[in-house]
Amino acid sequence: MAQSFRMKPPMGEDNGWWWQQAAEGHLAIQRCGSCGTLRHPPRPMCGDCHSLAWDHVVSSGRGTLDSYTILHHPQFPGFDYPLIIILVQLEEGTRFTSQLVNCSPEDVEFGMPVEMVMHEDPDGFRLPMFQPAQGASA
């Protein structure tokens, strides 16, 4: 599948590190350096304790499908349609918006266990996608 048209994220102080983690194969979740609250999408300050300190954890990549939409139109170059977009409830507790692959549209179900697969475009850009969970642990 040709993916050369994928819109690349702008890489700023608040989000560039996350994409660097993805490039290394990890689905990262930001963690407050003071109170330990996980947050996604990343932000420069903890909304709970106001600490500017943070690090991250690497998600297990396991979760359940919280919601989804199947996109048919308009069709943008570089994407395969119907395109299944999902909201994953990760087992760490945060949610993540992604694409479901290796699954036909009729098999998508609310609550289904899913697992992360790192997708790589022909130009080397990597982003986390998900597929139906293969292992029993999910």
Next chain:
Amino acid sequence: MSHFLKDKAAIAGIGLTEFSKKSGVSELSLAAQATLAACEDAGLPPSEIDGFVSYTLDSTDEIELARTVGAGDLKLFTKVNYGGGAAVGTILHAVMAVATGVADNVICYRAMNGRSGQRMGQGISGQIVSSDLVHWSWYMPYGMLTPGSWIAMIANKYMHHYGVTAEDLGRVAISQRHYAQSNPRSFFHGKPLTMEDYLASKMIADPLRLYDFCQETDGGCAILVTSAERARDLQQKPAIIRGVVQASTRGQEQMTSYYRDELDSLPEMEMAARLVYAQSGLGPDDINAACLYDAFTSEVIMQLESFGFCGRGEGKDMVRDGALDIDGRLPNNTHGGLLSEAYIHGMNSIAEGARLVRGTSTSQPKGVEHVLVSSGVGVPTGALILARD
């Protein structure tokens, strides 16, 4: 505290351009034509306008419009953030100015070549790093580039949770299309919709079909806000602004608030409801008609719950009972709404709210005392209650 604004100001004039798919004129021209029409409607010369408020997505700056229509010296010029969520916000800013004496006569406007010019949801990219662009970048690399794709995620969860069907969404589309048959300004005037047509329409972002989506329109709309006292001396019956609020809740994003505790309700609309009812001293039982923001049909059903017209999950039952029709509990979007009249980012629905209070809608229900108008759904938003004087 917020009751300070209650009944202080009124909508004294509404102005619309023709709605089309290709205006052939600039957005500045549309804004100027709408502003002039609003002034003529009120019987107030543009030279007396001393304030302009629009949306940050509007390309026409306040001073450009002021020069073009020959406005006087300006004491207020500001823009409310984003698109459809800003509609009622512009009225709030105008009312705050009028109630405090900052300005006397304020035009709120939105003018867009929304079909022939810049269309909504065409993607955002580039090397500029801002918090807004970083926000979109969690979605756009995955191909979520359109408002329909962002809203469908919430609509699907909501429908799944409460057993809302495609036919329920269709009932909203058909009800509003029916109103459009009486409104010659409507894009769909002369084109009624059946359930068969609705169900056969193209699936765009499952569960949303083509006719769940609003229009894309070229057009302008302006609303003239002045003091209630002044409005009584002008030529139209004033639509008294009994309550007007903005609302944005914890965890709010633009369109993609996917990380809040609940995905099957509209926290910002529930907040807007709480505030606007408190400010006006009214409740859902006092509201006789509404213009609930309808970029998508699903949003109308969810808002029936947010504004307390029914309990959680019961919006579909109201729709099945015909509540939105002219003889129903809550005639809604009697102009045809954004679905069937035109998509001027909700400003045309504020105009309809004023018409309903005046008694001049092309589908006028009987005995309208109070009209509720809401702004964009799933975004920082607002709510407005207009009242007969």
